[in-house]
Amino acid sequence: xxxxxxxxxxxxxxxxxxxxxxxxxxxxxxxxxxxxxxxxxxxxxxxxxxxxxxxxxxxxxxxxxxxxxxxxxxxxxxxxxxxxxxxxxxxxxxxxxxxxxxxxxxxx
Amino acid sequence: xxxxxxxxxxxxxxxxxxxxxxxxxxxxxxxxxxxxxxxxxxxxxxxxxxxxxxxxxxxxxxxxxxxxxxxxxxxxxxxxxxxxxxxxxxxxxxxxxxxxxxxxxxxx
DNA sequence: CGTGTAAGGAATTCTGACACG
DNA sequence: CGTGTAAGGAATTCTGACACG
Numbered sequence: 001x002x003x004x005x006x007x008x009x010x011x012x013x014x015x016x017x018x019x020x021x022x023x024x025x026x027x028x029x030x031x032x033x034x035x036x037x038x039x040x041x042x043x044x045x046x047x048x049x050x051x052x053x054x055x056x057x058x059x060x061x062x063x064x065x066x067x068x069x070x071x072x073x074x075x076x077x078x079x080x081x082x083x084x085x086x087x088x089x090x091x092x093x094x095x096x097x098x099x100x101x102x103x104x105x106x107x108x
Numbered sequence: 109x110x111x112x113x114x115x116x117x118x119x120x121x122x123x124x125x126x127x128x129x130x131x132x133x134x135x136x137x138x139x140x141x142x143x144x145x146x147x148x149x150x151x152x153x154x155x156x157x158x159x160x161x162x163x164x165x166x167x168x169x170x171x172x173x174x175x176x177x178x179x180x181x182x183x184x185x186x187x188x189x190x191x192x193x194x195x196x197x198x199x200x201x202x203x204x205x206x207x208x209x210x211x212x213x214x215x216x
Numbered sequence: 217c218g219t220g221t222a223a224g225g226a227a228t229t230c231t232g233a234c235a236c237g
Numbered sequence: 238c239g240t241g242t243a244a245g246g247a248a249t250t251c252t253g254a255c256a257c258g
Binding site for chain 4: 025027028
């Protein structure tokens with residue numbers, strides 16, 4: 001289904017660059033992590049690394065914050081999104097399972 | 109022709125991360141720049157930033173170096189590659205020009 | 217030529233805390 | 238709650254140079 005694990009999700013960007021890219025202060029970026037909105041990796045001794053996905057997510061967070069949405073609410077929305085996707089995946093998987101059961105195994 | 113300027117070419121990776129990603133020392137990476145093999149951007153006060161393309165190019169360079177190819181030769185090959193691509197683009201452009209001349213202007 | 221290293225300085229990042237509201 | 242800031246330390250990056258071969 002996915003062709004490249006690729007660039008978009010590789011955690012390689014330092015917080016300083018993320019700050020430039022998003023216009024957020026480092027303080028804000030670290031705080032959103034504390035509130036469980038983003039999950040940077042820690043490569044070398046403690047340094048945070050972000051992906052392009054993280055940068056995009058941060059921009060969305062910034063937009064919502066400007067509208068006055070609280071971090072807690074943003075988190076709830078994110079959880080809902082994730083759940084919806086997982087349900088979808090689960091449905092697809094089940095469907096494939098039924099197809100395989102009736103028509104035999106097939107590559108996907 | 110291209111859909112996204114996108115992730116692959118954005119210069120956002122610091123030299124330390126590039127070093128981890130490629131297995132090259134920072135010294136080597138800076139030297140290849142000196143030899144005009146790669147062209148990082150300088151964002152904040154002097155810090156080098158690389159793209160995923162740069163990382164891939166560096167991996168190719170590392171492979172060639174292992175085979176004993178000199179930086180000068182690698183550069184020559186790169187120039188040849190670039191030239192070939194430019195010629196191709198020029199041909200396409202000319203062709204489009206002729207088509208437009210005969211059949212009228214068309215969006216591309 | 218290609219790479220290592222010691223040198224000294226400047227900029228980055230980190231954490232925990234106090235502040236305001 | 239969300240963000241700013243001063244604090245002190247640790248790690249990063251930079252440049253120019255000397256070294257070896």
